[in-house]
Amino acid sequence: MFPPRNSSCDREDIIAPKFKNEAALKLQLVLSLALGFSALIIFCILRPRWPSLYAAHKRRLNSKINLPALTNSFLGWIPQLYNVSETQILAAAGLDAFVFLAFFKMAIRLFCIMAFFAIVVLEPINLKFRNSPKREDDDVDPELFGSPRISYGGGFGAFKGGKDDDQSRERPYMWAYVIFTYFFAALTLYSINWETFRIIDLRQKYLGSQSTVTDRTFRLTGVPIKHRSEERIKELIEKLEIGLVDSVTLCRDWKYLDELIKRRDLLLRKLEASWAKCLKMQESSTKQHSDATQTQDADEDANGHGVNGDEEAAENARLLSSEQGRPHIFEGDRPQVTIRYGPLLLRSRKVDAIDYYEEKLRRMDEEILEARKKEYQATDTALVTMDSVASCQMVIQARIDPRPGRFLTKPTPSPSDLVWKNTYALRGIRRLKAWAITLFIVVLTILWIFPTAFLASWLSICMIDSFLPKFASWLKEHPLIRSFFQNTAPTLIVSLLNVSVPYVYDWLSNHQGMVSQGDVELSVISKNFFFTFFNTFFVFAVSRTGVDFFNVLRRFIKDTSLIPTIIARDVEDLSSFYTSFIMLQGIGLMPFRILEVGSVVLYPIYRWLSTTPRDFSELQQPPKFQYGFYLPTALLVFNLCIIYSVLLEGWKILMVGIIYFALGYFTFKYMLLYAMDQPQHATGGAWRIICYRIVIGLLVFETVMVGQIASSRAFIQSVAVLPLLPFTIWYSYYFSRRFEPLTRVIALRAIRNGGDQSEEREEEAVEEEISDDDVPHFQRQILRRGSTLDEFKERGLTFVNPSLVLPLQLPWIYRDPPPFPDDDATTEGGRSSQGHPTLILPNADSSLGIGEDNVWIDSTQRR
Template sequence: MNLFGDGDEDKCKGDQYVKPGATDTTLQLAISLTLGLSAFLTFCIIRPRWKSLYAARKRRLDPSIGLPALPDTFFGWIPALYKVTEQQILASAGLDAFVFLNFFKMAMKLFTIMFVFAAVVLWPINRRYVTDPPPDHSDDEDPDKSYDPNLGYLWSYMIFTYFFTGLTIYIMNKETFRVIRVRQDYLGTQSTLTDRTFRMTGIPKELRNEDAIKDLVERLEIGRVESVSVCRVWKELDDLIEERQKVLAKLEESWSVYLNQKPMHPAGGPQNPTGSNGGGPSEANSGVREPTDEEAGESDQLLRNPSHNPWIDRPRPQTRFWYGFLRLQSRKTDAIDYYTEKLRQLDDKILAARKKKYKAADNAFVTMDSIAACQMAIQAVIGPRPGQLLTKPAPSPSDIVWRNTYAPRLGRRVRSWSVTAFVCLLTVLWTIPVAFLASVMSICTIEAVFPTFAQSLREHELLRSLVQTGLPTAVVSLLNIAVPYLYDYLSYHQGMLSQGDIALSVISKNFFFTFFNIFLIFTIFGAVAPTWEVLRHSLKDTTYLAYTLAGKIENLIVFYINFIMLQGLGLFPFRLLEFGSITLYPIYRLGAKTPRDFAEMIQPPMFYYGFYLPTALMIFILCLIYSALPNGFLILGLGVVYFTLGYYTHKYQLLYAMDQPQHATGGAWRMICYRIMLGLVVFQLTMSGYLALRSVYTVALLVTPLPIATLWYSYYFKRRFEPLTRFISLQSIKRGEDPGADAVLDDDEPPLEGGEGQRELFRRGSTVDEDRERGLRFVNPSLVVPLVQPWIYKEPPPPLPSSLETGDGLEYDGRGNNRGAEYEVQQPDVSAPEAPGNNRPARGASASSNSSSSVSLGDTHIWREG
């Protein structure tokens, strides 16, 4: 079919989309393979050389977990990664990683089966009977052609719509049973502080104290309360801690600038300890120290030997501060002295603020003596009044956003509604560039605006393919990469109480953007002009949307083939390469000044599910929609390739290279299932509209029960399955008196990869969550975190002196954890990082939580001039 025949002006009166063409697909395949193979081979070359980046997480894991080390050979790591079992995934990466990877495995299994049937059965039928364009039956006497022998092949579409729907629900249902079984066994066998703690909200004012809440819960006779932590309005203290982090960073930067200065008299001035005239590296950077009297302080040495002081002639950094009425006056002063004094004043204020009593909020964390008692409290209705004494599972202490625990409920609701409204507004605004991008796919639109350029496209096939298919695919892929960062920022400011809830919210928002803008706007509307026409007709006739979807989706198959091809073959190797970290490393390396900056640079990158899962879900839905259509086997085949590459790429990242900052206990699975059901409904509506457009109305009508059945199944899923993805069943909890108990859920289910007993699947002494939470408490870190001193030299500052303990009889490390916990804190060599790593600490993490040792404000005065 010639889309661009000369003199055919009627072709430009409607929306002309890219039809299946060998040139478009071949060109995109060449581009994707070139990008993917170059990135993959580069990864294989530098992986054994940059282990601080590509094995950052493995180097921090406890050896008892048993995660195998990957060989340093060029391709030898691939079979070793393949052999890593699900048991080892659970033991080393946790439940969230298992659920995420299980979605990719389920997609591989489902689309492999669908591809076989689409290629063996449907493709020969389509090749024999499908014509392009379809025959026009508008003049026929009988409007329904369902029993026309020439159109009998369309009944196979209806049959395969039922078959693929049933197959999807069957496999999803089976995997849901499996995920629930693993989740119940995993959470039932561990014993963490979080598993024994629930969050109580809507507490009346008369009950907002520890004793009253403890008495209330124990009178329920469900168990003994070990501790109660009432959230209070700690805004003053949190603000002081936040301000201290900023001052500390400025002080460390000032010291870095000062120590890297050259002496003012390098030729005739005093000689520095390194033996050079000031041109060599300073002690702070070289790590070389002058021999000194061990009993004399360093400041005494500088005072007694001023001729050997390498810093006395160096210009000290200056800073400008504002003062007076409305801070209209300013002057410069010594930056080190200024920030040191400011830090001392803040420390005094923080120590005083920690002794104050703050107003109680309506939230509290209640820790029970057993997991069973906690689960009974969570799954029960405690208060007789609506909105009061509500119980919910508690997030991990390290996941809590403490500022939101004392924020007024109305304020958090207003923030949530505001962010939701803003996201809806953004969705509408996104339609303009996306619809314009879709219209670019029509050469008729290009000819109306740039006739000369359109003529060039007609004459050069490769250029036309690049503009009409390659360029939109690349732009849509860039949108999928950039937009999640915006929605991540919005979710963080929405007022949620835990990082896990924020992560699930990011998944929801990013999927909504991907599905609505990348699929619906691109498919249905196509251009800005027809958008309002489609909406107007859809309001009058509810079937118009299905007709429009079915009429245009087949014409976009090349675009979606190219999109999946680029995402799988082209971009997954770049994710494996961690191209972003490598690209940004030189920038952050140039901006890093202090030892703390260098230490943060070589931390493992963070893996955020909200950045990766929405695109995978969108491609899953695309594979469903195109599965029974002509040439759908191409989409299904690429879907198998996409999910296979995605599984092993993310498997490597989650196990060996990247850390997971959130702890959502596998809550993403219910979101995955609901979006799969949404994809099934779109698939069924598309097939019904596709059949109706070919005048086989009886066949189209026979498809309509499927969306109703799918909606019923979603209600059934919510009632039967969803509670088990949120809570722990009482029967799954392992009591102390039955240490050898086996799994209690569905013994007929196949075991996980590894072939061991159920209870031994998840632990080698402890789960990854137990290791993560060891020593943590439900305490605002601002109350207990050590006041770290400036990190000036290559070595971290000294530990916290016993005289400056936090006041509760316990000493805490730089993470705010009890020193009694068996944490192994590795101090990186910040002078020469081995390879690019994470550029910044995790979102929302304070500098104190990323410090590598327990420290306190101390001896910065020794650096002042004598």
């Protein structure tokens, strides 16, 4: 896979990303600008033409939510988007979107301050004292990554009795790095603290002012066998004298019923596909018959047939021909399916597919109706709905049983967010699956080093010269193209891997046994950050090559004092690579996110694969915004900016980081407010992950600075940075004790009774602190209402397994969707009271595309 050590190619030249001159960064900037501007121009052209894609979320919002409509002008929508207030973000997109965008705003403010000091103070120091052709840390183990000839007289030699002399007095400018390491770390922690106070304050007011079924329900686990009944659980909770119980849903082993519903859905889709094929055959046959009839009439007119007996014979012939145009009359014209039967399923025959699937669907419906009447075994989990939010929160924040593992209370996700199949799964099985998948992800992340290194190696000039010498000679004559292969291509590879891998981790997280989609989303964020930070930064920072990572890791285990010095040396070598990486992610690829290039490219494919009305209906659904796909990369960029803020050329990374977060703020603000739906809801829980990952970045930053200063033999200054490490670790503990509980629950004092007039006046006074003066009063009411979901979406939801009450849908064959078969969902006229949307199918108008206003005709039913 890689050349041997005695090869003419150095292993680091093969794999390690290098930017040896300013021309490489200029080329990267030109390519990023070309990509970014082309995507932005295409988006500005398509946005007014495809509103069902680029304004899908806005069109489905309740009309009472006053989210301003954006102009259709080419660039006029940008200032209008900027003017959308935080209150409007809360009302239209919810708390998760608010937290996500608040992180971007915090990053912009923080890095603007850092960049100012990096340019005004640190850059002159670097130019005067450190801008020399020969680096001062060249004597720090140059053979660490290859030959075993190692003399570990690294940066800490003065403390180990080595030959290195302490030059702390000769290099007083190193105190500037110490001061700004403390200053930037303190500034980052202050920003986290300030933003956390603001988010918690708003979260408590946002969640404490509403009373949806989600906020009045808690999840009770560890229920003993003798208490596994709704009556006993209700009696137990009410004996605590905390409040009254409205309802209890005891989770039972509904696996058999859920499997029946799942099989019925597959069967229903097969039946609809058979009907679609049949109607297509009928349409084709009718068209052929119409053409043949017109030809026959023309021949009869030409031959001058009579108007009596001959005309009657022609009419009979046309009737017979029209009967032939009805495919359902003759066997073989309808779609067929092969069924196998007999011993070992060796015998087979073809039957009518529609009749076969209709009969199977009828029997399946009977089986489901019988299954719904059965009594299933109770599990140790129950969902208890209290009469008030305060009662529910008191139960959640208390321990109601002295025995370990018994009657544990936890918050409950929204009914639409609940994963019912995991509510009745055994806790031991779910825990085993969680640990197994976590271990698998760790192994997969480590193994991913090799394909990254392999792809990067094939784009290196040395490898090209070994296998394609003529092409390598041609590259030497064209420096721009050579720079692309040597410098730009590695960043493209890393960026593409960061886009593709999250889909794998998302699939694994959904099979980990979590009870809510919000928990799955937070898990995806954590897993993808681990992957991006490990493979994009840590591996290169430790070894500069993926292949040598494990050898270097073994040497670190033998001598841990090498860690700061070696990491500091390699981190500074990779500064231009990460500058190019952030530049590509922000300027080059961020506009492609708002363009939703994946949806645009895949739409024709999905449209071609769609055959049934249900397929076309699902095709028109807006894409889903998943924070686990976007937040990890933003966290990586944030940490890279902090790590490089004090180093050589750190101001460049800070500047491109500001551009990244500025473009990202506009991009994701548009996607969250206007374009995409958010099916998962974690009530702002992503802020915990953001803060803890920033703390990890701070620890790496401080470790790098210890090694960087020590590699310059300024050991006193290096030791002066060391206290920051335990202080940062203490802050993470402080954050977990002081702030984290308030990001999970609602404080009792934050819960307000809307019926109390005095409290209402107090609420209005408090809201003035977080609301804009020009925001309408109704939007301030919206701020005090909704929870994880908009209150409008949660209205009427209950904690009942959908398999028990879900109407058994009829086949969707024609243009209009079928009515629900139950009496409760229909009116006296027989039409659905739900106001089902009318879907316009492709055969109705061939000019319809992504952007036509053809999805939901009844605007009052947009959700």
